[in-house]
Amino acid sequence: RxxxxxxxxxxxxxxxxxxxxxxxxxxxxxxxxxxxxxxxxxxxxxxxxxxxxxxxxxxxxxxxxxxxxxxxxxxxxxxxxxxxxxxxxxxxxxxxxxxxxxxxxxxxxAFWGAQDIQKMAQSGSLSSLKVTMKKHPSCFKLSSKKMELLNKQSIHEDRIVVLFEGSVRELCPLAPNNVNTMAAAAIAASNLGFDNVVGCLVADPKMGDWHIVEIEVGGATSANGDKFTVKTTRSNPANPGAVTGSATFAxxxxxxxxxxxxxxxxxxx
Missing domain, CATH: 3.40.50.720 (NAD(P)-binding Rossmann-like Domain)
Structure with missing residues (x-):
């Protein structure tokens, strides 16, 4: 057709x-x-x-x-x-x-490696997943007064501040415009879901032209005690104040x- x-x-x-x-x-x-x-x-x-x-x-x-x-x-x-x-x-x-x-x-x-993580989840070999997003404070649209105060603190004191770290289910309604990547991660990691995928949101005043997304994956432990791990860092160019990085549109x-x-x-x- x-x-x-x-x-x-x-x-x-x-x-x-x-x-x-x-x-x-x-x-x-x-x-x-x-x-x-x-x-x-x-x-x-x-x-x-x-x-x-x-x-x-x-x-x-x-x-x-x-x-x-x-x-x-x-x-x-x-x-x-x-x-x-x-x-x-x-x-x-x-x-x-x-x-x-x-x-x-x-x-x-912006969720790098989504298909691989989805395969691990479906096979039951995915044991942990953490997604950290680092952006300039002006990029955040927050629905939490506590997080807004922390975000302002990052600007006024010119320092890195962790706005939130915990379950993606709890984070999504607090920053719905900023964490779609984390929601996609929770869908891919079907054996962990929104409750057990960890999201970390970081305000960094020096992150003017970039959004950073770090993904930490934990897999099955072998018979000799070695654990499968992967950590990726995605540096996405972004205009100042932009909610979404430039590469995400493509x-x-x-x-x-x-x-x-x-x-x-x-x-x-």
Whole structure:
């Protein structure tokens, strides 16, 4: 068949490899140049369209409030996977996808080595996973007063401050715009999940043009007591104050192009 028909929730650039079926955004002012016939007045109007894939690039609340509706008519590409840290939302979307024969796609984003970690999780050989993200304080959008105070402290005292270290499930609602990479990690590490994957968020005033993502993997222990370990460091160029690093956009686009023909269920791409 021809190009995949894609509906977009949020506003961004459309790929030439896909045919735009509709766009919905909270502010129509930002959608100059989009034909009026493609713009939805209400998100519920997507039920009247015929998208093969609906892409969310708006906010985690979209998956929570409209995910089941989306999966009733289309495959769903969730650009804000921090929404899945809510156990009720994850369970609901997983079951709805299977019931309707739909795919729920989760982009790996800046999560380096996602496929390898997923294989380890599926084989049961993954024993631990920690993801550390280091950014300039201006890059964080936080929903926690405590973390906001620590972030300001990093700026005023010009020093590195650990904003949070603990379970990814606890962290996701505190910094939903910054830790989609960690949410993808929790999906890949299926035997650990959101509760047992560790997330660490670090504010560093000297990190002006970069986002750093460190991934520490622990595997099975051999008969002689040696443990499999891997540590990777990804240095992602980023504009000052940017929530997302520059290289992540290219990764996101490739994930989007891979979001097809996977069958029902949840798929990392």
């Amino acid at each position: 021809g190009k995949m028909k894609v509906g977009i929730i949020g506003f961004g650039n459309n790929s030439k490899d896909m045919e735009l079926e509709f766009v919905w955004n909270r502010s129509k002012v930002e959608m100059e140049g989009i034909p009026e016939k493609l713009i939805l007045d209400k998100l519920e109007d997507l039920l009247k369209r015929s998208a093969d894939l609906i892409v969310e690039v708006a906010h985690p609340s979209i998956a929570k409030d409209y995910g089941k509706m989306i999966l009733s008519v289309s495959d769903f590409f969730i650009g804000s996977p921090t929404a899945l840290a809510d156990q009720t939302t994850e369970d609901s979307l997983r079951s709805t996808a299977l019931q309707n024969g739909r795919a729920l796609y989760v982009p790996s984003g 990764s996101f686009r490739q994930s989007l192009l891979q979001a097809k023909n996977r069958g029902p269920g949840v798929h990392l791409c």
